[in-house]
Amino acid sequence: MSDSFKIGLAGLGTVGVGVIKMLQQNADVIAARAGRSIEIISVIAGIKAKDRGVDISAYDWANSLEDMAQDQRLDAVIEMVGGSDGEIKSFVETALDNGKHIVTANKALLAHHGYDLAQRAENNNVTIAYEAAVAGGIPIIKSLREGLAGNKINSVYGILNGTCNYILTEMRETGRDFADVLDEAQEKGYAEADPTFDVDGIDAAHKLVLLGALAFGVKPDFDALNIEGIRHITSKDIRYADDLGYRIKLIGMARLSQDGNAMQSIAPCLVSTKSAIAGVEGVFNAVQTNGDFVDQTMMEGRGAGEGPTASSILADIIDLARGNNRLIFGVPTAQLNTAQWQGAEVLSCQCYIHVKAEDKSGVIADITACLKEADVSIDSFIQRGHEDDGSASVVIVTHEARFSDIQKAVKIVEGLACVLDKPTLLRIEDI
Ligand SMILES: NC(=O)c1ccc[n+]([C@@H]2O[C@H](COP(=O)([O-])OP(=O)(O)OC[C@H]3O[C@@H](n4cnc5c(N)ncnc54)[C@H](OP(=O)(O)O)[C@@H]3O)[C@@H](O)[C@H]2O)c1
Structure with a gap:
């Protein structure tokens, strides 16, 4: 394999520029590991004249995405534009139909259209490589x-969004509220x-859908996922959780039980401060898997940014240059x-x-009666703070119960005349 591996780069933003820098700076190790040199033939972005801080004068500027997708010189197209539909979807489809591998960081595209695109890739005997689409620089794919x-994977848990993790970490460390930290x-x-x-x-949901598909050999199904974000988490919740020995993290989890039932969720959860995942702070991501023979593994690293994302894209390019045409979701699409x-x-769970x-x-007494009505028993109960507005915070940790019963109990509590706001209900996950 002495010919260079020829690529087109679509998108020269954060990720695209990172890829060019890495390819230019580490050309020798990359060529050694790929068994041949990687050659950028053409690039394209929105505005040709923009100074991107890297030298792109040696590369052709493609006339359009369509032209790049049909360029007979290219072995692979590196899609770093973003978006899940329209022009970018047809760009990827055309490139696949023209026999080009796709390397992408675009989790939105794959979460929504991954199955159809994977079938299309297989039909054209090429692949879609997406290490960079999930957890940035962590090689979880x-x-x-x-x-x-060789393992049957039972569960995948993760902190899959660095922005949320940064906000929750800052809220805990500074005591500030969500909106304030988001501004910063x-x-x-x-x-x-x-x-x-x-x-x-x-x-995070886009990434979890891809992890679930790969871990369990199922079709990615974004619409089947319940998603809860972190806007409703207050600095008080974070403080109370801390007092109880927990951190609040946005946790993506997908599980497959022995009876074949599959469960997936994105929601803020309490995790013990003693757990490894609780120590994943700031913009970092982590993914923990559980396999039947290997038991637990966990990887932590930067979930986004120029360098970490480029690192994953280059790993995929090297793989393809070596001739490794991987199955997109681990098994042929017909077997998903x-x-x-x-x-x-x-x-x-406890909540x-x-x-x-x-x-x-x-x-x-009124609140406990509501919990009793839904058959939820209480592990601990604390009344916190007497506020200037005449309110008080009641913090409850339940015993383990079915989450749907606890949700029912909280709905009843919410209807009490003395309750001033929608209560916050978070699962406690034993990760
Ligand atoms: N940033 C990260 O850390 C990160 C991490 C993981 C995954 N991702 C994913 O990677 C992808 C790219 O992210 P990014 O942060 O690099 O985005 P970005 O900085 O906004 O860059 C997007 C690039 O696409 C170009 N572009 C936009 N519309 C185009 C079009 N119609 N034709 C050709 N080029 C077009 C833009 O051109 P101009 O520069 O001329 O405007 C820009 O160079 C997204 O799917 C994102 O979700 C990003």
Whole structure:
């Protein structure tokens, strides 16, 4: 294999520039590991004249995405534009139909269209490599598909969004509220101007869908996922959780039980401060897997950014240059099962409940009566803070119960006249 491996780069933003820098700076080790040199033939972005801080003068500027997708010189197209539909989807489809491998960091595209695109890739005898799409620089796709390939995977847990983890960490360390910390995260470039995808859990959900598909050999099914973000978490919740020995983290989890039931959820959860995942702070991500022979493994690293994302893209390019044409979801698409996904309501767990109520006698009795009505028993119960507005916080940790019963109990509590706000209900996950 002496010919160079020829690529086109679409998108020269954060990730695209990182890929060029890494390819230029580490050309020798990359060529040695790939068994041949990697050659950028053409690039494209929105604005040709923009100074990107890297020298792109040696590369052709493609006339359009369509042209790049059809360029007969290219072995692979590296898609670093983003977006899940329209132009970018047809760009990827055309490139696949023209026999080009795709390397992408685009979790949104794959979470929504991964199955159809994987079929299309197989039909054209090429692959879609997406290490960079899940948890940035953490090589979790390779780990699940290759390193753990002999195991039946029972569960995958993760902190899959660095923006949320940064916000929750800052809220805990500084005692500030969500909106305040989000503003700062936007100023520092850790959060987008429109933070919806991050703070409402959608970005983490895109990644979890891909992890679930790969771990369990099922079709990615974004629509089957219940998603809860972190906007409703207050600094008080974080403080009370801390007092109880827990951290609040946005946890993505997918599980497959022995009876074949599959469960996936994205939600803020309490995890013990003693757990490894509780120590994953700031913009870091972590993914923990459990396999039947290997038991537990966990990987932690930067979940986004120029360098970590480029690192994963280059790993995929090297793999392809070596001739490793991997199965996209670990098995041929025809063998992917359709999971009957269930949400967290089927779980049995302890929960944290925070109720803001009027600070007067009888309130606690009313709240406990509601829990009793739904057959939920209490492990601990603390009344916290007497606020200037005449309210008090009641913090409850339940005994283990079916999550749907605890949800029912909290609905009843919410209807009490003395309850001033929608209570916060969070699962306590024993990770
Ligand atoms: N940033 C991260 O840390 C990170 C981490 C993991 C995954 N990802 C994923 O990687 C992808 C790229 O992210 P990014 O942060 O690099 O985005 P970005 O900085 O916004 O860059 C997007 C690039 O796409 C170009 N572009 C936009 N529309 C185009 C079009 N119609 N045709 C050709 N080029 C077009 C832009 O051109 P101009 O520069 O001329 O505007 C820009 O160079 C996304 O799918 C994202 O979810 C990003």
